[in-house]
Amino acid sequence: MEDKKVKGRLQSPEERITNFNEVEYGFNDEEALAEASRCLHCKVPRCVEGCPVNIMIPEFIAHIKDGDIKAAYEVISRSSSLPAICGRVCPQEKQCEAMCVKGIKGDAISIGSLERYVADQALINNFNATKKIEQNGKRIAIVGSGPAGLTCAGDLAKAGYDVTIFEILHKAGGVLTYGIPEFRLPKDIVAKEVKSLKKLGVRINTNVPIGNAITLNDLQKEYDAVFVGSGAGLPKFMGIPGEDANEVFSANEILTRINLMGAYKDTSKTPIKNLKKAYVIGGGNVAMDAVRSLKRLGVDAHLMYRRSEEELPARKMEVEHAKDEGIVFDVLTNPVRILTDENNSVIGMEVVNMVLGEAGEDGRRSVTEDEKSLHKVDCDMVVMALGTSPNHEALKGSDINLSDRGLIVVEGTKTSLDNVYAGGDAVTGAATVILAMEAGKKAAKEIIDNLK
Numbered sequence: 001m002e003d004k005k006v007k008g009r010l011q012s013p014e015e016r017i018t019n020f021n022e023v024e025y026g027f028n029d030e031e032a033l034a035e036a037s038r039c040l041h042c043k044v045p046r047c048v049e050g051c052p053v054n055i056m057i058p059e060f061i062a063h064i065k066d067g068d069i070k071a072a073y074e075v076i077s078r079s080s081s082l083p084a085i086c087g088r089v090c091p092q093e094k095q096c097e098a099m100c101v102k103g104i105k106g107d108a109i110s111i112g113s114l115e116r117y118v119a120d121q122a123l124i125n126n127f128n129a130t131k132k133i134e135q136n137g138k139r140i141a142i143v144g145s146g147p148a149g150l151t152c153a154g155d156l157a158k159a160g161y162d163v164t165i166f167e168i169l170h171k172a173g174g175v176l177t178y179g180i181p182e183f184r185l186p187k188d189i190v191a192k193e194v195k196s197l198k199k200l201g202v203r204i205n206t207n208v209p210i211g212n213a214i215t216l217n218d219l220q221k222e223y224d225a226v227f228v229g230s231g232a233g234l235p236k237f238m239g240i241p242g243e244d245a246n247e248v249f250s251a252n253e254i255l256t257r258i259n260l261m262g263a264y265k266d267t268s269k270t271p272i273k274n275l276k277k278a279y280v281i282g283g284g285n286v287a288m289d290a291v292r293s294l295k296r297l298g299v300d301a302h303l304m305y306r307r308s309e310e311e312l313p314a315r316k317m318e319v320e321h322a323k324d325e326g327i328v329f330d331v332l333t334n335p336v337r338i339l340t341d342e343n344n345s346v347i348g349m350e351v352v353n354m355v356l357g358e359a360g361e362d363g364r365r366s367v368t369e370d371e372k373s374l375h376k377v378d379c380d381m382v383v384m385a386l387g388t389s390p391n392h393e394a395l396k397g398s399d400i401n402l403s404d405r406g407l408i409v410v411e412g413t414k415t416s417l418d419n420v421y422a423g424g425d426a427v428t429g430a431a432t433v434i435l436a437m438e439a440g441k442k443a444a445k446e447i448i449d450n451l452k
Helices: 029-036 057-065 069-077 083-089 111-125 147-158 187-199 216-222 251-259 285-296 316-324 433-450
Strands: 139-143 162-166 203-205 225-228 248-250 277-281 300-305 328-331 333-340 346-359 365-378 381-384 420-422
Touching: 029 057, 029 111, 057 069, 057 111, 069 083, 069 111, 083 111, 083 187, 083 433, 139 147, 139 216, 147 162, 147 187, 147 225, 147 433, 187 203, 216 225, 225 433, 248 251, 251 285, 251 381, 277 285, 277 333, 285 300, 285 316, 285 381, 300 333, 333 365, 346 381, 420 433
Parallel strands: 139 162, 139 225, 162 203, 225 420, 248 381, 277 300, 277 381, 300 328
Antiparallel strands: 333 346, 346 365
C-alpha cells in the first residue's frame, strides 16, 4: 500500500467562497505528530538540497516527533526569517517535497505544513530563537520590505548589523502584504513576522519613495552597504484593442485594492464594483489569486489561459482549490480584442482557440491561433495577470547597470555601484517568494563577507 500523508483540514468550498478567511486550517498537534512520524530521517537528506534556503528539514521534524516545538523553531530560524509565510506560500511540491524519498512510492512528507505548524506555534507562544546580538557598528540600508528585503534584513540583524528598511507603501511586506490574498496568507501573520524582525532591531521606515525623497546615491553615502530588493511590480498587458476600457485592470491593482485597502469589506472606501462576469487572463499563481478573490466578491469568475490545463504554471494545490470553488477554466483560449460600449465599458471579448505545438527548450509547448475559431464571449470585467516587470523609480538618479530586459545586473549579488547589492524580482524578474528569500540570504552573506 502507498504511504499516504496526513491531509490538512480545509474550509468547505461552499463556505469559503463567502469569506476571505484562510482556506487551510493547518495541522493540530496530533496531525503534526502523525505526519512528522512518517519522516525517514535520511542520512543524505535530499529535501535539504531542494530547499532554496537550506533549512535542516529532518532535524526540525525530529524535534516535532520529540514534542520539542521550540527546538524545531530554532532549527528553522537558523535558515529562515519568515517560516510562517514560507509554510503557507512556498511551492514545496517543486522543491523540498519533490526531493523527498517518501515520494517515490507514496506521498512526500508535508514539509510545508510542518513548517507552518512550527512557525504558528512559535507565534502563539512567543518563542524567541535569537540569542543576544552583539552590535558591530556598521549600518545597512535596504530598499523594499518584500521577502528579499526582509530576509536580508533578518540575517544581517542576527549578525550584529544596524539595519534600516525603506518601504514606499504604508505597510511593510511588499508582495506578501499587497499581492497574496488573505485566504492564502493572512495579513496578521505577515505583521507578526515583521514584528519578529523588529525585535531583532530592524527599523522599517514606511511611506518613503526611494528615488524621490531619498536617492540611492544618498543611501550609499550614509550607509556602509545598500541592498535593493524593490521587486517587480509593474504589470504587463497584451497590447490588444480595447485594453483602455474602464473595466480592464491588472491583477496587481485588483489584489492591492483587496489586500492593502480592504476592498472586499462593506466599509471599504475603495470598493471593487460588484460586476457580473469577469475573465482573468493568465495561468500563474497571481492569476489564480485574482480569480479566486473575484469569486469571493460574488462575480462569475473565469480563468482564461492560452495553453492546456496540464501546463498551468500555478501551484497544483491552488488549481484544485479554485476548481472546488467553482472557478470556470477556459483553457486553450486567448483574447484578441476587448469589446466596449459607447461609454468605454467592457461588454465582452473576441477570443480564439489555441493549438498546442512542440515543446521548446524550456519544456513548454508552443501555441498558435486557430484563426477560424474567432468567437465572442460576454463579460463586464477583464483582469490581466500576465506577469510583471521591475519599476525603476527607486533607481532614479543612479548609474546602476541594467540588462536589456530592464533587470538589475549583478555579479553574485553585487551591482555595478560600490557597496550596493540587489536580489529578488528586481534581478530575476517575477519569481517565487522563496527564491526572493534565497537572494536576500545570499546578499546578506556577501555583505557580511565584504564588510569584514
